[in-house]
Amino acid sequence: MEETDAKSKSRKKNDPAAGYRTAEIYLERRGNRSIVGNVYKGKVDNVLPGLEAAFVDIGLEKNGFLHVDEIVLPGVETPRRGRGKEGGKKITDLLKPGQEIVVQVVKDPLKTKGARLSMELTIAGRYMVYAPTGEGVGVSKRLEDKERDRLRKEVKGLDLDGGGAIVRTAAHGAKRVDFERELQYLFKLHQVLDKRVEEAVAPALVFQEADLSVRVVRDIFSADFERALVDDEQQHHRLVSFFSRTAPELVERVELYEDKVPLLEAYGVEDVINGLLKHRVDLPSGGYLMIDYAEALTVIDVNSGSFVGRGKQARLEDTITKTNLEAAEEVVNQLRLRDIGGIIVIDFIDMARARNRDAVLKTLRKSLDEDRTKTFTADISKLGLVEMTRQNVTEGVREIMSRDCPTCEGEGVIRSEETIAIDIERQLRRIAKKKPKKTEAFLVQCNPRVSAQFTGNGSRVLHALEAETGKMFLFEGSEGLPLDHMAITLEGTREEVEERAVPFRAGDEVLVHIVEPHMYDVDDAVAKVDGYIISVRRAGPLVGQKRMVCIESAGRTSATAVLLDADGAAPERAEGEVPSDGDPDALQSKPRRRGRRGGRRRSRASAESAESGETAETATSETT
Known part of the structure; x- marks a missing residue:
């Protein structure tokens, strides 16, 4: 969190985040920690002269990448890109396949690339970064010139045990005694590292960088910060222990957050993360x-x-x-x-x-x-x-x-229903062409939003396809199917496919959800069951409700129905009245059949039996 200019004026007791803004967010998953800073004993897998690089097996899924600029060998002058002398040492002279080397990760594996490696090891402390194979002492350029000059005087003459060091930005205001104390800590870490390297069998991890909480406070937290709030008691103990060894003056600024409101919520960080x-x-x-x-x-x-x-x-x-x-x-x-x-x-x-x-x-x-x-x-x-x-x-x-969307595979767009329908139309032409004459009809399974491209606008596309192929096509499916799904679930004679495809017959009673007014008749309304359209007479005022209806006529793509009264009886139709939106493909009522689409239905015979006190079995349609 960073302070805003109006902090002192705007902060309120009931709003701890007033006067602050979220400046940086660091995330780390338990199963996917950053490996930057980790030291490995690796084995050279391949050396590529054309890239002036080597691939090193460090025990991870992908080999690490080691460029010639990052090779450090005791007593050997290594070439540098663009500065190598003609006829000088090449990377093939420095590294051989199978050779064991100690490397440090300087960049995490990103996307298809493996980790970036370096043989110039560094051990990070709070005020300094110790480089066992380095030379001299450098000071961070992010500090002001006056402070850099002061720090150079403070570290002048420090015993670096033949190595080098870089004074970090966090060392602002540090004294010589601070550097001397930290160097002893870094020397001990280096001794432990050397011992592990000798004992390890390549490829192996020999030194692991500290976890996220320690890294953040080590690299950022300084006397310029008011406090560090930690909402985990175990992590709080670790940080206090770390500062007790490296910066005792900052221990009192590390506080354990114990309020009932979660820490990230109290300071508005959750809203920032969501955005x-x-x-x-x-x-x-x-x-x-x-x-x-x-x-x-x-x-x-x-x-x-x-x-x-x-x-x-x-x-x-x-x-x-x-x-x-x-x-x-x-x-x-x-x-x-x-x-x-x-x-x-x-x-x-x-x-x-x-x-x-x-x-x-x-x-x-x-x-x-x-x-x-x-x-x-x-x-x-x-x-x-x-x-x-x-x-x-x-x-x-x-x-x-985040991860890539499984539907669009990270592209950010998917094919439209019309595009998919055109592709399916091509497939149906090819399938129909290969089938013998005795195959008269096909039952096509696809998403109702795609099949609507065939059956909409008076089924113009469907009729054209059938006229061209001489075959009949009927559709089934549910909204749960992927948009690009298409399968032929049945093929045979027209009667066989119609029996399976048309979900309802005249006289069926179905519980439907009335979704919208009828396009041409304000008194009527429309219900949809997995893309199958049911026009319901005199249901205009009931949009949004679920009602029992009785199917009057059913076709390949739509049906007409009337509302059932509370006692289960359909109202009488006026003499000469015809169902609205009649389907020219409507099928005549046939003996018993079971519905397969959404909606609950019962036969007229069952309803009459229930009225007479007999036990009636209610058939529940399956959802495809």
Whole structure:
């Protein structure tokens, strides 16, 4: 959490999150921890001179990738890409297949790529990163020049046991005694690491980086922070123990959160997490960002949205500039929250004036100063695009929290019902062409929304298909079927297929859900049972209700029905009255048949038997 400018004024006792905003979110699943920082004793699997790299088996699903720039061998001068001398040592001279080496993971496996490895080992402490094979002492460039100079004096002359070190940003304000105390801790870790390397059989893990809670407070927490709240008693104990060894002055700032309201809920973090997967991010003025992810880069588009400027003197350039300035800050906020890495392209709204473009770029870079992750930003192009890169070390929040949609397989779109129906139509033509003449009809199983493409608009598509093939096609299916599902469940004579396909017969009584008014008659309504349409006379006022109806006539794609009275009797039809929306394909009533679609039904004989006191069996239709 970071403080906002209005913190002291706006914070209230009943709202602990007032005056704060969520700045960064780190996620780690129990079964999928980050392996950055882990040290492995690996075995070289393959050396590729053309890539100047080797693939190393470290015991994971995919081999790690070791570039020649990351090879460190005692007493051997290794080549560097672009700086190697002609005829000098090549990677094939340094590494051989089967050779055992000690490597450290510097980048997690991402998508199809294995872990990125380095032979230059580092052991991270709170104030320093110790490199056993390094040289000299460096100081973080993120510190101010004055503080960097002071820290150089503090670490001057430290005994590094023949290695090197880097002073971290978290060392701001640290004294020489702090560095001396931590070095002893790092030396002990290095001794343990060497011992494990000697005993291990490659491939094997010999040193595991600390878990997420320790890493976060080790790398970030400093005297500039008010406090660290932890809602797990065991983790709280671990952090207190860690700081007791590394920074005793910060122990009292680590607090155990024990309120009844969950920690993330109390500080509004849950709402932020829920919004991380959304493509749209709204800006305060009414504009918004659209964030789209691609394989090679992430694209962020800035839109003015509902913001049209303020005041009568508002001009287009001023409106655009204000939106872009808000967007510049929010873009960095989203990059940090979502941990977006790699190439990033920001499409700001085009600005006519160079000074406005400079102001937006200045705001963007100023906001990036608060980001601990390494970034590089180019100038705004004439098209209003800003190209930048952000170091990609671990999987982002989006990759951890989500997976590809099983329906669209990550494409973000699926084929429409019309497209699928056209494809099924082609398949039915091919199937009908191969079948003998004695096969007169087919029962096709598919989603009702797809079969509606055949049976809608007066069944124009279906009739054309049947005229062309000389075969008859009937449909069955339910909404639970995938849209692209298609199967021939029965083929044979017309009578055989009709008997199975038409779900109801005249006289059947069915419990239906009345879903919408009739298109041509306001007094009537329509019920649908797995895509099969039932027109119900005089049911207009009953839309949204479930009622028992009696089927008057049933066809291949639709039926007509009347409402049943409370006593189970159908109202008498006026002389000469015909069912509305009559189906030209309606079938005559046949002896007993069992319904198979949704809806509960009973035969007329059963209803009459129930009225006379006899036990009646109610047939429940199956849902296909």
